[in-house]
Amino acid sequence: MPKPEDTVRYEKFTGLRNTVNSDRFELTDLEVADNIDLDATGAPSRRAGRTKYSATATHSLWGDREIALCVQGTTLYRVNTDYSLTAVKTGLTAGHRMAYTRINDLTYMTNGVESFVLDGGRMRSWGLPVPPYPAITIGTGQMPAGTYQLTTAYQRNDGQESGARIAVKFDVPLNGKLTLGFTVPTDPDVVQHNVYLSPPNGDVMYLALEVPVANVSATYAGDTSEFSYPLKTQFLSAPQPGHLVSAFGGWVFVAVGDMIYPSQSFAYELFDPRDYIPVDGKVTLFAPMEGNVDSNNGFFVGTENSCGVLIGTDPGKFQYVPKTNYGAILGAAASVDAALFADASSGARTLPLWLTTQGICAGMPEMEVRNITRGKYSTIVGRTGAAMFQPGVNRFVAVSSS
Numbered sequence: 001m002p003k004p005e006d007t008v009r010y011e012k013f014t015g016l017r018n019t020v021n022s023d024r025f026e027l028t029d030l031e032v033a034d035n036i037d038l039d040a041t042g043a044p045s046r047r048a049g050r051t052k053y054s055a056t057a058t059h060s061l062w063g064d065r066e067i068a069l070c071v072q073g074t075t076l077y078r079v080n081t082d083y084s085l086t087a088v089k090t091g092l093t094a095g096h097r098m099a100y101t102r103i104n105d106l107t108y109m110t111n112g113v114e115s116f117v118l119d120g121g122r123m124r125s126w127g128l129p130v131p132p133y134p135a136i137t138i139g140t141g142q143m144p145a146g147t148y149q150l151t152t153a154y155q156r157n158d159g160q161e162s163g164a165r166i167a168v169k170f171d172v173p174l175n176g177k178l179t180l181g182f183t184v185p186t187d188p189d190v191v192q193h194n195v196y197l198s199p200p201n202g203d204v205m206y207l208a209l210e211v212p213v214a215n216v217s218a219t220y221a222g223d224t225s226e227f228s229y230p231l232k233t234q235f236l237s238a239p240q241p242g243h244l245v246s247a248f249g250g251w252v253f254v255a256v257g258d259m260i261y262p263s264q265s266f267a268y269e270l271f272d273p274r275d276y277i278p279v280d281g282k283v284t285l286f287a288p289m290e291g292n293v294d295s296n297n298g299f300f301v302g303t304e305n306s307c308g309v310l311i312g313t314d315p316g317k318f319q320y321v322p323k324t325n326y327g328a329i330l331g332a333a334a335s336v337d338a339a340l341f342a343d344a345s346s347g348a349r350t351l352p353l354w355l356t357t358q359g360i361c362a363g364m365p366e367m368e369v370r371n372i373t374r375g376k377y378s379t380i381v382g383r384t385g386a387a388m389f390q391p392g393v394n395r396f397v398a399v400s401s402s
Helices: none
Strands: 036-038 044-046 058-061 070-074 073-080 085-088 099-103 106-110 117-118 121-124 135-143 144-155 166-172 176-181 190-197 207-210 219-222 244-248 251-256 259-266 267-271 283-287 298-304 309-313 321-324 330-337 349-357 359-363 367-370 384-390 396-401
Touching: 058 099, 070 085, 106 244, 135 166, 135 219, 190 219, 207 219, 207 298, 244 283, 251 283, 283 330, 283 349, 298 349, 309 367, 330 396, 349 384, 349 396
Parallel strands: 099 244, 330 384
Antiparallel strands: 036 044, 058 070, 070 073, 073 085, 099 106, 106 117, 117 121, 135 176, 144 166, 144 190, 176 219, 190 207, 244 251, 251 259, 259 267, 283 298, 298 309, 309 321, 330 349, 349 359, 359 367, 384 396
8 A cells, every 4th residue: 555655646737738748747737638627726527428419410509698599401490498499491501601690689690692680580681682773664744854863772571671773864854754663572571662763953862652562663753842861771782691790889790701891880781892891811700809898999800810800999990900820710719707817807707719720819808819728739620610618617618620
């Protein structure tokens, strides 16, 4: 039986280390650690097991405190509290990962091909298509002579209006009249065509007609003196389908390749395709510091080549500032308890944590990027991944694949 003085007792470990040879380890370093957790004191314990709830290949698992969603095959499912699945949307394009963000009671999502909004219990379009020009026939009425401008917009059953094309110009003789012929919209939630018309020789278009979608034609024969509501959505459109989406500071941001497109301020279904923020590679990370006191300084962004921040309070003035020379892994990010990495004086309640090609990084309240693992552990990662944070045990779990 060994004597007490011959026994070495290890009560605290600092985790795996592979950046130096094992003969250079500290006493608390680990070379191998299979299925164990280390608590805040460094004490090891067996990692909790897992229970399989579905044997079907699943991706795009996402959730918050109110809702959880995932994709299997070509169907989007809601994950219920008992882990059963309820189909929400069928007919998705197979093999495309869905990205989500939630604002109030609406969940905005896009997979690079399609874009949707989960509104209550039903799916609807995210934004509306820009309608084609109506057919215009000039007849006899009460319109003053002059050059007119005209365009149209769709209106959905919840009041949302689409963007509108550049105006078409035409001349109307004295005592003229317009007869307009409309194309039936493909979106079943569109309830009317809004026709915008300028006064004679005017530059501003005003709402002239509200035409129920069931009507394929309408006429305008007035003198334009009743016009009062100007067009506000010209040159705007629904968002392009992207591969990442996030909400921050009154805007929704959609990533399409190496471009970031912001919505209009507090108008999340209207985008100006001429407004975009270029970065140094395909966008792989959006990480706002949600719910923090100073979160309006900007938010963290990752690309295939770097991790950095978008600084500013107006997308028109945002600039991407790289903080690292290595990139983030697409999808492998989560919000963690800020107390793990920042003191209470920062005002931060949560911080973003994400997997990179060089380890795990934290987004700090001062808008700096801190790599918390590279000094001890070198990771081998793929191009895409997933991550979650488990409070209580304070465990950040990130996986990646090719």
